[in-house]
Amino acid sequence: MKLRRSSSVNDNVPFRSCVSIFSLVLLCGVGTLFPRVLPAQSKAPRGKTVASSNPLESPVLEKKVTELLQKMTLEEKIGQLVQYSAGQATGPTSGRTEDKDMIRKGQVGSLFNVTGSRETNALQHIAVENSRLHIPLIFGLDVIHGFRTTFPIPLGLAATWEPELVEKAARVAAQESSAAGVRWAFSPMVDIARDSRWGRISEGAGEDPYLGAAMARAFVRGYQGEHLDSPDSIVACPKHYVGYGAAEAGRDYNTTEISEHTLRQFYLPPFHAAEQAGAGTFMSAFNSLNGIPASANPFTLQQILRKEWGFKGFVVSDWNSVAEVMAHGVAIDGATAARKAFLAGVDMDMVSNLYHRNMMQLVQSGLVPQAEIDEAVRRILRVKYAMGLFDHPYTDEGKESAAMLRPENVALAKRAGTRSLVLLRNEAVSGSPILPLAAKISSIALIGPLADDAGNMIGSWGALGRGEDAVTLRRALSQRLGDSSVHYEKGTNILDGSDNDIAAAVQVAQNSDVVLLALGEDAPTMTGEAASRAWIGLPGRQQELLEKVVAAGKPVVLVLFSGRPLTLPWAFERVPAVIAAWYPGVQAGNALTDILFGEAAPTGHLPLSWPRSVGQEPLYYNALNTGRPEADPAHPPEAGEKKFLSRYIDEQNTPQFPFGFGLSYTTFSYGPTQASVKQISLSALERAFAEKSKHTVVLSASAEIKNTGTRAGETLAQLYLRLDGTSIAMPVRMLKGFQRFTLAPGESRKINFDLDAETFAFWGAENKFGVEPARVTIWIAPNGAEGEGATLGIAGTSR
Ligand code: BGC
Numbered sequence: 001m002k003l004r005r006s007s008s009v010n011d012n013v014p015f016r017s018c019v020s021i022f023s024l025v026l027l028c029g030v031g032t033l034f035p036r037v038l039p040a041q042s043k044a045p046r047g048k049t050v051a052s053s054n055p056l057e058s059p060v061l062e063k064k065v066t067e068l069l070q071k072m073t074l075e076e077k078i079g080q081l082v083q084y085s086a087g088q089a090t091g092p093t094s095g096r097t098e099d100k101d102m103i104r105k106g107q108v109g110s111l112f113n114v115t116g117s118r119e120t121n122a123l124q125h126i127a128v129e130n131s132r133l134h135i136p137l138i139f140g141l142d143v144i145h146g147f148r149t150t151f152p153i154p155l156g157l158a159a160t161w162e163p164e165l166v167e168k169a170a171r172v173a174a175q176e177s178s179a180a181g182v183r184w185a186f187s188p189m190v191d192i193a194r195d196s197r198w199g200r201i202s203e204g205a206g207e208d209p210y211l212g213a214a215m216a217r218a219f220v221r222g223y224q225g226e227h228l229d230s231p232d233s234i235v236a237c238p239k240h241y242v243g244y245g246a247a248e249a250g251r252d253y254n255t256t257e258i259s260e261h262t263l264r265q266f267y268l269p270p271f272h273a274a275e276q277a278g279a280g281t282f283m284s285a286f287n288s289l290n291g292i293p294a295s296a297n298p299f300t301l302q303q304i305l306r307k308e309w310g311f312k313g314f315v316v317s318d319w320n321s322v323a324e325v326m327a328h329g330v331a332i333d334g335a336t337a338a339r340k341a342f343l344a345g346v347d348m349d350m351v352s353n354l355y356h357r358n359m360m361q362l363v364q365s366g367l368v369p370q371a372e373i374d375e376a377v378r379r380i381l382r383v384k385y386a387m388g389l390f391d392h393p394y395t396d397e398g399k400e401s402a403a404m405l406r407p408e409n410v411a412l413a414k415r416a417g418t419r420s421l422v423l424l425r426n427e428a429v430s431g432s433p434i435l436p437l438a439a440k441i442s443s444i445a446l447i448g449p450l451a452d453d454a455g456n457m458i459g460s461w462g463a464l465g466r467g468e469d470a471v472t473l474r475r476a477l478s479q480r481l482g483d484s485s486v487h488y489e490k491g492t493n494i495l496d497g498s499d500n501d502i503a504a505a506v507q508v509a510q511n512s513d514v515v516l517l518a519l520g521e522d523a524p525t526m527t528g529e530a531a532s533r534a535w536i537g538l539p540g541r542q543q544e545l546l547e548k549v550v551a552a553g554k555p556v557v558l559v560l561f562s563g564r565p566l567t568l569p570w571a572f573e574r575v576p577a578v579i580a581a582w583y584p585g586v587q588a589g590n591a592l593t594d595i596l597f598g599e600a601a602p603t604g605h606l607p608l609s610w611p612r613s614v615g616q617e618p619l620y621y622n623a624l625n626t627g628r629p630e631a632d633p634a635h636p637p638e639a640g641e642k643k644f645l646s647r648y649i650d651e652q653n654t655p656q657f658p659f660g661f662g663l664s665y666t667t668f669s670y671g672p673t674q675a676s677v678k679q680i681s682l683s684a685l686e687r688a689f690a691e692k693s694k695h696t697v698v699l700s701a702s703a704e705i706k707n708t709g710t711r712a713g714e715t716l717a718q719l720y721l722r723l724d725g726t727s728i729a730m731p732v733r734m735l736k737g738f739q740r741f742t743l744a745p746g747e748s749r750k751i752n753f754d755l756d757a758e759t760f761a762f763w764g765a766e767n768k769f770g771v772e773p774a775r776v777t778i779w780i781a782p783n784g785a786e787g788e789g790a791t792l793g794i795a796g797t798s799r
Contacts, residue, residue: 054278055228055386056312064390065381069374071133077377078359080109080135081342083316083350086123099123106131107356109348109380110316112140112186115464117395120181128393136393138384140316143185143223143234143463144203145169147176148404149586150458150465151413153527153563154189154215156420156582158205158607159662161716161738163218169416170222172409173463174234179403180464181395183387184235186283188219190270191240194618196611197250199531202460202563202582204245206607207620207659209266210735213273220277228280229388231395238274240285240318242300243267247287250617252532256287261728263289263300264763266622272309280313280383284346286321293328295321296337301345314379316348317341323352334358339367347376405469410586417584417591423602423663424610427576429555434577436598436665437514437557441481445512446474446488447505447549448519449542450561459583460528460563469586473518473559476589480597487512491549494522497541502548509552516596517549517575520561523583527563536567536614543570550574559592565610565656572656580606598665603714603740605662605783609655616651621659621784622731658785660718660735666709666745670717672788673780676700680760682796685771688757697754701790703780704750707743714742715782719753722777722789727765733784753780760794773797 055061069077079102086099102108103126114120120139127137145151151169152159160166170188177185190212193201205215216238225233243263247254258267271282282305285294294300295317305311322341323334331337338354339362349355362368384390426433437444450456452474455467477486491497491505509515519542521527526539537543547570550556557577560566571578579602584591594600609619626646633653647653676699688696707713719737723730736759741751755778760771774794781787 054312056278056280056382058386061382061385064385065378068133068135068381069378072377074360074363074370074373076106076133076135077373078355079105079107080377080380081348081355081359081373082108083110083112083140083348084108085351086111086114100126103127103137104130106133106135108137109135110138110140110184112184112350114139115141115177115180115182117179117181117397117400121394121397124181124393135381136384136389138184138235138387138389139182140184140186140237141177141182141463142187142461143173143177143182144187144189144461145173145459146413146463146465146585147173147180147182148464148466148469149173149176149406149409149413150462150470151416151585152420153202153459153583154204155202155206155563155607156584157416158211158215159422159580159582159604160416160419161211161605161607162419163214165416165419166215166218167222168412170219171225172412174223174225175232176403176409177463178232178234179395179400182234183389184237184281185223186237186239187223188216188236188238188274189240190216190238190274191245192267192270193245193608194620195247195250196536196564196608196619197532197534197614197617198245198247199252199526199528199533199563200245201608202527205270207609208607208622208735209269211607212270216270216274217277220274220279224278224280228386229391231388231392233387235280235383235387236274237281237283237316238271238279239283240294241271241282241305241315242285242294243289244285244287244294250532252530253286256289258289260767261763261765264767264769268304275305275309275311280386282311282313282315284315284317284321286318286324288328293321293325293330295346296325296330296340296344298344306345312379313383314347314376315345317346317350317352319350320352322346322349322354335362338362342368342376343372347379413585414587414590417587418594418600420582420584420604421591421595421602422580422604422606422661423577423595424580424657424661425572425576425578426663426665429576433665434555434557435596437596439597441513442485443512444477444481444486445508445515445554446477446486446518447491447508447515447545448517449490449492449494450520450559451488451490451516451518456523456561457583457585457588458523459585460523460531465586471587471589473516473589473592476593477516480593491545492541494520494542495540497545502541502545505545506548506552509549509554512554515549515552515554515556517546517556517558518561519546519558520566521563523561523563531563533564534614536564536611538566538568546571546575557596565608567611567613567656569612569656580604601665601711601713602663603716605660605716606657607659609659609784610657610661612654612656613651615648616655619655621655622734624729625732654785658783660716660781660783661785662716662783664713664715666707666711666713668713668715668743668782669706669708670780670782670787671704671706673701673703673778673790675778675790675792676702677792679793679795682771682773682794685757685760685794689761689771691757694758695756698757698760699755699792700752701755701778701780702750702752704748705741705743706748707745710745712742712744714740716740717751717780718783720779720781720784720787721759723760723762723774724777725774726762726772728763730762733779735784751780
């Protein structure tokens with residue numbers, strides 16, 4: 001088993017691997033407005049769901065905060081703005097060692113990377129009993145996809161397209177981490193990412209704002225639960241605000257240039273959804289955004305987050321990102337960096353020590369108004385009160401171990417693992433698709449460096465997840481078929497290998513009926529933070545192993561473990577079955593064998609576009625059309641054809657697999673999309689949009705879906721929209737809804753999506769969110785590239 005935590009101060013420190021009736025009414029205008037409210041599934045609720053009960057908006061709590069603030073010295077106030085890592089470093093360290101003394105003096109507001117009820121209680125006792133005003137600490141941690149019960153990585157969770165399931169997973173993470181004294185998760189990562197070179201694409205929900213927003217809400221609800229002050233609720237921290245996922249060339253921490261329109265239309269919606277779901281904190285990002293570091297950016301932090309959205313919680317910087325304002329080049333000394341970050345709206349300084357060191361002087365010299373300090377402290381105390389930390393600062397040490405890995409939670413992890421797997425290919429071998437495999441196979445060759453690597457199943461950032469808790473493919477297969485039927489040969493390591501090992505694997509393949517190949521990336525070193533790749537194929541000698549094993553002539557199933565799509569054109573042409581497994585978590589092997597042997601059918605769908613080659617990146621389905629679109633983007637130009645089109649001369653424009661793609665063990669046909677109206681009047685739409693709930697149905701779209709196969713199966717019907725003739729160019733398609741249906745073999749069903757006014761709203765050329773006259777195309781489709789659309793118009797003149 002690979003070592004997944006570095007030797008460090010505290011034995012309990014977490015690790016990051018170093019851790020849906022077509023209406024026949026063709027009416028116009030107001031008459032087309034159906035006084036109905038949308039069904040929960042086709043439109044994930046978007047309202048400020050916890051607003052009325054938002055604990056951060058309680059007058060009682062505000063009074064308490066005011067009273068406490070009045071008692072605080074400036075030093076104590078500044079202390080609340082300071083956060084340190086008390087355990088294993090997850091970034092460059094400040095070298096500070098005097099935690100306990102600082103806690104006593106009220107100079108620290110938060111610690112992170114310390115876990116375990118005993119450890120957190122010990123530190124909390126110092127804060128609550130020995131500091132003058134008894135203000136509790138808030139303990140944070142990178143709880144990314146589970147705490148001890150590890151779920152699939154966030155990209156895998158997004159591939160489920162099941163926010164309800166993700167919410168449950170986040171609840172489990174909250175229960176476990178709170179039992180270990182951690183009441184604050186630096187999660188969800190809601191960065192839109194369009195470039196698979198970026199290692200952190202693994203930590204988010206992919207390239208789409210609608211799906212991203214659904215996942216963001218799910219995480220926040222799961223973490224924060226019904227009541228934020230319940231001892232098993234933890235505060236969410238959507239990150240990294242904002243634009244971090246647009247790092248140029250996919251290189252981590254790199255510069256981002258994002259127009260205000262693009263920012264609002266694509267990058268902000270998941271953050272806004274998280275804020276509306278009640279997230280108590282936000283984390284400011286590392287990147288510079290249009291030249292301004294995100295951690296010193298008043299436009300995003302003050303104007304958008306606080307003024308436009310009304311966020312009442314607090315903002316913590318990312319690791320040392322206050323100091324990095326200097327490296328970005330907009331401050332030449334620590335004091336200026338601290339001042340710029342703070343005045344821009346970063347309340348809490350993670351690790352850099354610059355608030356601790358400079359804030360007193362900055363206030364005394366008038367460079368930072370005391371009133372601004374009071375406001376920042378107010379935001380932090382508000383969250384601490386809302387969590388119930390003042391009333392219940394400690395964790396029940398007797399309950400910690402029983403909270404971990406509860407059987408029902410492990411079962412949920414298995415379900416999440418199963419639902420996260422995306423079947424990319426399943427070609428016929430001897431007349432029928434290779435998957436599912438026959439229940440009784442006398443001899444199966446299991447080959448590859450990821451077939452029996454428990455640590456890797458946890459992913460790159462598994463909090464307290466342990467490899468020893470994880471079931472590998474080898475273990476699950478042996479349990480199912482018996483050791484004598486499973487012939488395991490590693491074949492190669494992830495990064496290096498020998499001729500002999502490859503030869504041994506080929507031999508095992510030759511002597512077996514079926515070959516299972518488990519290939520991919522090394523999660524800790526090749527995925528996640530600071531793990532950008534310029535080449536996104538199989539590392540080491542794995543491609544060679546793959547080709548030689550396939551040459552052995554046996555049916556091959558390739559299981560890919562990765563934190564990103566891998567460019568494998570050879571495999572996608574020659575290997576009959578391919579599953580994108582991501583990193584499935586503690587139940588990896590069991591989730592996979594259930595799919596492989598057909599006890600469960602694959603239901604996962606891609607949350608991103610899967611590239612053919614790295615040169616296509618950034619690649620995303622919701623792109624603009626350009627002035628010279630290629631009408632047939634799947635075909636590279638041939639001699640004599642029109643040359644001056646937007647395409648590559650040496651590669652197709654299309655992805656290998658489109659956004660939303662995923663096969664099942666049956667097949668479905670999607671009939672043409674039909675719209676209940678041919679025209680919507682702009683004024684009616686504007687009126688509906690102006691309504692408070694914005695959820696009045698303005699149009700219904702429907703399509704007939706048929707299970708054309710021989711097995712029952714589930715399909716994920718996706719609703720896409722295109723707007724033409726608008727003030728600003730809009731994408732060729734935008735996801736606006738999805739629903740799941742289970743159909744019996746041969747069964748047909750007409751499925752329906754009810755669309756509200758907000759569905760048609762977008763950020764226009766003047767950066768105002770609203771509706772405009774447009775030609776509308778709507779598709780109900782099995783993925784982002786298919787479907788037969790319906791067109792209609794939004795007619796009228798804007799008021
Ligand atoms: C990462 C954040 C993380 C923080 C604390 C940073 O390096 O960018 O995502 O929450 O470290 O560990």
